[in-house]
Amino acid sequence: MPTATTADNTSSTDTAAARADALTKTYGSGDTKVTALDNVSVSFAAGEFTAIMGPSGSGKSTLMHCMAGLDTPTSGSAWLGTTDLASLKVKELTKTRRDRLGFIFQSFNLVPTLTAEENITLPTDIAGRKVDRAWFDEVTGRLGLTDRLSHRPAELSGGQQQRVACARALVSRPEIIFGDEPTGNLDSNSSAEVLAILRASVDRDGQTVVIVTHDAKAAAYADRILFLADGRIVEELRQPSVESILSVMSRIEEL
Ligand SMILES: Nc1ncnc2c1ncn2[C@@H]1O[C@H](COP(=O)(O)OP(=O)(O)OP(=O)(O)O)[C@@H](O)[C@H]1O
Numbered sequence: 001m002p003t004a005t006t007a008d009n010t011s012s013t014d015t016a017a018a019r020a021d022a023l024t025k026t027y028g029s030g031d032t033k034v035t036a037l038d039n040v041s042v043s044f045a046a047g048e049f050t051a052i053m054g055p056s057g058s059g060k061s062t063l064m065h066c067m068a069g070l071d072t073p074t075s076g077s078a079w080l081g082t083t084d085l086a087s088l089k090v091k092e093l094t095k096t097r098r099d100r101l102g103f104i105f106q107s108f109n110l111v112p113t114l115t116a117e118e119n120i121t122l123p124t125d126i127a128g129r130k131v132d133r134a135w136f137d138e139v140t141g142r143l144g145l146t147d148r149l150s151h152r153p154a155e156l157s158g159g160q161q162q163r164v165a166c167a168r169a170l171v172s173r174p175e176i177i178f179g180d181e182p183t184g185n186l187d188s189n190s191s192a193e194v195l196a197i198l199r200a201s202v203d204r205d206g207q208t209v210v211i212v213t214h215d216a217k218a219a220a221y222a223d224r225i226l227f228l229a230d231g232r233i234v235e236e237l238r239q240p241s242v243e244s245i246l247s248v249m250s251r252i253e254e255l
Pocket residue numbers: 027028034035036054055056057058059060061062063
């Protein structure tokens with residue numbers, strides 16, 4: 001993929017919901033230096049569902065965090081639509097994240113003192129918008145959370161906390177949802193519900209979804225799969241099947 005510069009205005013640049021341009025992230029220095037991302041350029045088209053796969057430590061979370069403005073790259077840039085995240089002041093970045101992005105964290109990141117319901121509506125409440133009650137009821141009902149809404153995170157199982165984290169990202173209907181292993185702690189029924197809701201939010205509402213997963217069955221819900229190894233994109237699949245995913249995964253693990 002050609003590396004776009006900031007002056008470049010190609011149509012793919014215009015339609016991308018999010019884009020990384022030569023993104024590199026290193027941690028530490030000298031002997032302990034780790035290159036978590038190595039010159040990654042990628043665009044996520046609006047209205048597309050992408051899954052990111054790859055071995056543990058290959059840079060998946062780092063890529064998502066840099067693209068969502070939760071971490072800053074060592075070099076290169078991350079764009080949300082036509083906004084270069086590095087050009088934003090701290091307050092503007094916070095507002096952009098809140099208004100335009102939903103993020104499902106690998107470690108849930110729920111607020112311990114708030115109930116499940118308060119956690120789910122928090123981004124909408126902070127943005128000063130009205131919660132769409134019908135959509136809230138549908139999402140929490142489908143995720144089996146209806147009778148858990150008044151509980152605090154410590155009173156919920158790991159899978160329930162993960163479903164609350166998914167509901168929180170879905171209820172505010174952001175332009176783009178990033179999910180870092182959003183189904184990693186879920187049984188197959190809950191996992192299928194989360195993936196079906198994400199799929200429908202792309203097909204019905206034109207949202208853009210990017211998830212990290214280790215599960216070929218989950219990844220098969222996506223339109224496109226990117227495979228990372230050692231901080232680089234090494235393979236890409238479109239309209240993936242479970243078989244094609246498993247075959248690429250076994251090839252990459254041999255690298
Ligand atoms: N804060 C940090 N300090 C130093 N190294 C880090 C830091 N965060 C991540 N790394 C390193 O960067 C590399 C990529 O980490 P990352 O969390 O992106 O991997 P991942 O693909 O999400 O893995 P997993 O599937 O285990 O979640 C790893 O080698 C990791 O140890």
